[in-house]
Amino acid sequence: AEMLLEDLPGVGPATAEKLKEAGFATIESIAVASPAELGTSADIGEATAAKIIAAARPAADIGGFETGDMVFERRLHIGKIKTGCSEFDEMMGGGIESQSITEIYGEFGSGKTQVAHQLAVNVQLPEEYGGLDGSVIIIDTENTFRPDRIKQMVEGRASELGLELDADEVLRNIHVARAYNSNHQILLVDSALDLANELKDSGRPVKLLIVDSLTAHFRAEYIGRGTLADRQQKLNKHLHGLQRFANLNNAVVLVTNQVMSKPDVFFGDPTKPIGGHILGHTATFRLYIRKSKGDKRIVKLIDSPNLPEGEAVIAVTKDGVTN
Ligand code: ADP
Ligand code: MG
CATH class of the missing domain: 1.10.150.20 (5' to 3' exonuclease, C-terminal subdomain)
Incomplete structure (x- = not known):
């Protein structure tokens, strides 16, 4: 035990x-x-x-060493979720990878939650349609999960792929928990591990864990008190727990992170969030999303261990994330 x-x-x-x-x-x-x-x-x-x-x-399961062939064997089983936009998939080497944490950061309204909702739909599709036959856990810290939006996206996918999809069934495979503060958010990762264990042999294993937003509670709670080092340490632990979830379940972990524009900055990289990247380099894949013309968004791959930097144009429409 x-x-x-x-x-x-x-x-x-x-x-x-x-x-x-x-x-x-x-x-x-x-x-x-x-x-x-x-x-x-x-x-x-x-x-x-x-x-x-x-x-x-x-x-404790704190890792220790794995030999190269063990890492190789584990990585043979990496799964990928297609995003709904082929340019985005190509930039990611085929889709969003399991066994990794992918961070998507951008301003308010840039489309982070839309991408998260879309992956919650797509992960449920069969593999030949870009899914992982999986179910989903969402840790919702900003109360922005919308079942109606999922239904729209299910209809979008169904007509795009020529499939019959049951929106209610899709909703039943999405397990949502509100996180009321950062401690609660961290504890919910343990609950997520328990739930994933329960569903492991159900035919619908958990293949996607979303934390939307990863950082909002941490930001709010550490304004004017404590030190940045405390916040960082706690966040690092949280990310360690998320990485463990990704490995144990061969699952995709997607986290969102809001940044503010810096119109007053004339030098340097305007995509750098205020106060530096509080995630440092703990996420494996880092995506920066920003608004473009109309329903277009530009997603930039900033950091990846094995893929070149790149940009993809996606559309966020009524049907969800598309070309
Ligand atoms: P954030 O990055 O703050 O999480 P969201 O993912 O919530 O931003 O993006 C909100 C934007 O997504 C809206 O401003 C709108 O452009 C687009 N959007 C949301 N719902 C729909 C919809 N049903 N149809 C078309 N676009 C939508
Ligand atoms: Mg959001």
């Missing part, structure tokens, strides 16, 4: 609760913590914290 926080030496229910509230919800997150940060989070001495961390390490 999996180890619980309460199984660690010196961790009773009250300490376990404090740890969870501070974002240390899993044995893994404790195993990679420092004694100082763990001690402060749970009101315990550093020596006790060090003992807890030492006990968590052997039980």
Whole structure:
């Protein structure tokens, strides 16, 4: 059976609760913590914290080393979700990859949530139609999930592909949870792992996890208090949990990140968000989306381990993301 926080030496229910509230919800997150940060989070001495961390390490799934052939074998199973726009797919080497985190960032209204909705539909299609026969988990932090929009996109796909699709069935395969703050958001990744385990052999395994928006709560909560380093550390842990989800389920993880325009900046790269990229280089694929003429959007591939930088023009119409 999996180890619980309460199984660690010196961790009773009250300490376990404090740890969870501070974002240390899993044995893994404790195993990679420092004694100082763990001690402060749970009101315990550093020596006790060090003992807890030492006990968590052997039980934690914190990777260690994989040999090259193991990585090769795992990567043979990478799946790709087609976006609905062929130029976009080509730029991504065929679609949005599983076992990776893909970040899409852009201004308010640029189309991040639209792309997320579209992938939630497309992932459910059979492989020959660019899907992964999967179901979806959405962590919705801004209350922008819209079932009606999914229905429109299902109709769009159905007529484009000449398929019969049942919109209600598609909605039943999308599991949505609102996240009320950043701690809740982190905890929901554990719930997502549980749900994915439940659905593993259902014929509809979870193949897509969306966090929309990844950063809104973190931004709001750390304005004027705490330090950027605290926020960064917590976000890094969150991303570590998301990467683990992607690997364990051979799933696509898509996260959105809002940035603000900088009309006052004359030098440097205007696509750089204020305060720097708070995600650093933790996402594997980084996409910058911006508005263009009419329903067109330009998606730019900024960062990828194996693909050249590039740009794709997509359209966001009533039917969803299209050429
Ligand atoms: P954000 O990047 O803030 O998540 P959204 O993905 O919510 O932005 O994009 C909102 C935009 O998507 C709208 O301004 C509109 O251009 C487009 N859009 C949303 N719904 C529809 C629709 N039903 N038909 C056509 N375009 C839509
Ligand atoms: Mg949005």
